[in-house]
Amino acid sequence: MGSKEAPCRAHAIFCFLLLFCAGTKCLASEFEVTQEASLSVDASPNLARKIPDTLFGMFFEEINHAGAGGIWAELVSNRGFEAGGPHTPSNIDPWSIIGDDSSVFVATDRMSCFSRNTVALRMEVLCDNCPDGGVGIYNPGFWGMNIEDGKTYNLVMHVKSPETTELTVSLTSSDGLQILASAAIRVSGTSNWIKLDQSLVAKGTDRTSRLQITANKKGVVWLDQVSLMPSDTYKGHGFRTELISMLMDLKPRFLRFPGGCFVEGSWLRNAFRWRDSIGPWEERPGHYGDVWNYWTDDGLGYYEFLQLSEDLGAAPVWVFNNGISHHDEVDTTAIAPFVKDILDSLEFARGSAESTWGSVRAAMGHPEPFPVKHVAIGNEDCGKKNYLGNYLKFYNAIREAYPDIQMISNCDGSSTPLDHPADLYDFHVYTDSKALFSMRNTFDKTSRSGPKAFVSEYAVTGKDAGRGSLLASLAEAAFLTGLEKNSDIVQMASYAPLFVNDNDQTWNPDAIVFNSWQQYGTPSYWMQKLFRESSGAMIHPITVSSNYSGSLAASAITWHDNDNSFLRVKIVNFGPDAVSLTILTTGIEDSVNTLGSTATVLTSGSVMDENSFINPNKVVPVTVQLRNAAEEMQVTLSPHSFTAFDLALAQSKLVAEM
Numbered sequence: 204m205g206s207k208e209a210p211c212r213a214h215a216i217f218c219f220l221l222l223f224c225a226g227t228k229c230l231a232s233e234f235e236v237t238q239e240a241s242l243s244v245d246a247s248p249n250l251a252r253k254i255p256d257t258l259f260g261m262f263f264e265e266i267n268h269a270g271a272g273g274i275w276a277e278l279v280s281n282r283g284f285e286a287g288g289p290h291t292p293s294n295i296d297p298w299s300i301i302g303d304d305s306s307v308f309v310a311t312d313r314m315s316c317f318s319r320n321t322v323a324l325r326m327e328v329l330c331d332n333c334p335d336g337g338v339g340i341y342n343p344g345f346w347g348m349n350i351e352d353g354k355t356y357n358l359v360m361h362v363k364s365p366e367t368t369e370l371t372v373s374l375t376s377s378d379g380l381q382i383l384a385s386a387a388i389r390v391s392g393t394s395n396w397i398k399l400d401q402s403l404v405a406k407g408t409d410r411t412s413r414l415q416i417t418a419n420k421k422g423v424v425w426l427d428q429v430s431l432m433p434s435d436t437y438k439g440h441g442f443r444t445e446l447i448s449m450l451m452d453l454k455p456r457f458l459r460f461p462g463g464c465f466v467e468g469s470w471l472r473n474a475f476r477w478r479d480s481i482g483p484w485e486e487r488p489g490h491y492g493d494v495w496n497y498w499t500d501d502g503l504g505y506y507e508f509l510q511l512s513e514d515l516g517a518a519p520v521w522v523f524n525n526g527i528s529h530h531d532e533v534d535t536t537a538i539a540p541f542v543k544d545i546l547d548s549l550e551f552a553r554g555s556a557e558s559t560w561g562s563v564r565a566a567m568g569h570p571e572p573f574p575v576k577h578v579a580i581g582n583e584d585c586g587k588k589n590y591l592g593n594y595l596k597f598y599n600a601i602r603e604a605y606p607d608i609q610m611i612s613n614c615d616g617s618s619t620p621l622d623h624p625a626d627l628y629d630f631h632v633y634t635d636s637k638a639l640f641s642m643r644n645t646f647d648k649t650s651r652s653g654p655k656a657f658v659s660e661y662a663v664t665g666k667d668a669g670r671g672s673l674l675a676s677l678a679e680a681a682f683l684t685g686l687e688k689n690s691d692i693v694q695m696a697s698y699a700p701l702f703v704n705d706n707d708q709t710w711n712p713d714a715i716v717f718n719s720w721q722q723y724g725t726p727s728y729w730m731q732k733l734f735r736e737s738s739g740a741m742i743h744p745i746t747v748s749s750n751y752s753g754s755l756a757a758s759a760i761t762w763h764d765n766d767n768s769f770l771r772v773k774i775v776n777f778g779p780d781a782v783s784l785t786i787l788t789t790g791i792e793d794s795v796n797t798l799g800s801t802a803t804v805l806t807s808g809s810v811m812d813e814n815s816f817i818n819p820n821k822v823v824p825v826t827v828q829l830r831n832a833a834e835e836m837q838v839t840l841s842p843h844s845f846t847a848f849d850l851a852l853a854q855s856k857l858v859a860e861m
Contacts, residue, residue: 236839237780240749244759246770247790251741251761254690258738259683259731260457260517261450262659262697265465265475265503266495267709269702272345273717274511275503276443278356278431279342279414284311284324285489286498291322298324301379301417302338306330309340315427316361316396319479320488323427328418337371337417341379342429346706347411349719350374350383355434358401360416361485364424366392373415374403383407390424402434410720428485430502440510441502446702446722449715450515453728454735457577459520459659459697460508464529466582469493471528477548480504481563494529495709506564509552509573519573520611520659520695523548525581525593535592542600549575549605577609579629579659585614591623598624611657617649627694631660636667636678640777643685643756646692655694658686662699662712662727667811671712671725673822673843674810680730680845681756681775687734687742688758698727705816716814723819726812729805733773733824733847736762743790745772754778759788761852767799768852775845782840791834791852799851800832806844 263269272280280297287293292310300307308327315323328338350356358372373385384403391397414431418424437447461475468474473493480487480501489500505521512519526533526541533541547560554561556570564573580597584590590613598610612625621628632642639661646656661682662668663675679698686693703713714728740762747755757774770791776782788795803826812822824847832850840846 236783238751238782241785243746244788256739257456261455262459264463268704268707270503271499274446276436278344278348307338327423333419337419339417341413341415343413350405350412352408356403360429361427363396368422377411455517456738457518458512464494468528474524477505520577522579527584532589579611625654627655627657630658633664635665636663639678640681643681646689658696660699668712676726676730684756684758726822770850772848776840788834793853795850800829801849802829803847810843
């Protein structure tokens, strides 16, 4: 990045050249400015309009192992041996044996002490003189466990053995040759199950470790619900700290969860069921997500999503199944039990600690209610045979019980009125970059009466998106400026999907890419950071004049940071030409000051540039001081770029400290 500043003309008009050449320094002469444009901002208070406090938030779906093997910090995959199904003996993947058929025999049976997940593992050690290190089983977690030197890992497992036996639990390298932590556990002979807790402190780092449970003497032991969690989860709530920190940096105003198609299921028998995901983790049966094709133990359940919303300071948006999956439906005449189930879920979240379901929440450690004020009745179900009938049953019951809850319909009301009552309607868009850029004015002609829009899923997809390209982020940024402009009718918006585990790239692109120990934001993630101050800000009318305006998208807001106020002008240059842009601001009550004024640019050498584990910062915003900030100024926009100009206003604390 390089910059060059010089006065362009008198009367406080300044030239600010923003120069970015594939991450390397370059000279002004390397840009050939071929286009001119002007952008006028009318910051008059009487023309300003408040953007909803909830405009930009997040949508979390259990997809791409975003939760299991992702933000949920559980290191053991298939911890309860339930993933192979209820019929035993069953597959125990990814568990494997240590030893051979002559030394150890393992098989599932239905001897568990937990009534909702009855499968347990029977391990019979056959050798009297077992090999060094013993025989037994190991679990590699989700493509390897990240074990770090000096950190503590908390192991919990349930065991029983008819005779006293000694087990060794170890954290080892992927081949079992290097021991990072180990402890001997004595299991007293009994016919009853015993819960064992053991802390393991790592003496070494390995990014692809495994958990081993071994024995050296002949005998039989049953194992069930084996959990290994790092001790340093976010606020002790079970979330992977570094991934949650990335979410915090976006300052989300709401969290929509837990899907998505994950909520529906390919078949209803595999849909997400909230009551199966609450209570002690050992008692949760888990389920197979048959849309994205993997097992979840549901340690990340309804309660944890509510807790995550609270931790993020985000309003929870609970998306529930309305009796419809991808392939089967409950007839409206039989939907009553489903409606009662959802009313119970709301009592769990909002009820007093003395209520039937509120007491369950309180027993889990949260006596205060969670402020659930938004629910979505289904996901992408509009037009299905029973949707309208089912929807109305849920709508009427919830409205009567919780009149303050805002209900979201799956039917798009942006172009034609809905034929049923709703507070908001869902709007989903996945398309190529040119199409999404062209949709920046989508809501301009939407009726201002009736329900508000919830753009709960948007993203550029297809060949020009790659695994998260600059080009995709520019089109998305342009689309969001249109949502800001139309935020009198657009109430909420969120990108999708949020996460992808690098080992399960079912859906690309995504905002955040991670593996067991690394993570990075795609350009779409960094683009969203430039919108995080928009929720609750004041938006101002703008006018763009240029023969090149078909490649530009812009917005202007006033936002506050503690005691400081800023006028932020955001502009997307979606085209291949550099633009000489004159920005003229009128109507502001306070003058612009250079102190604290900045320019932030997201661009790169190629529109298809992406970030990666090798180069996580290839496409990230770069911020420089805007020393010549003024009410009228000239700037140069680099080709294929997204720029935010933050002009510090005079009444701010920054000026007082001058």
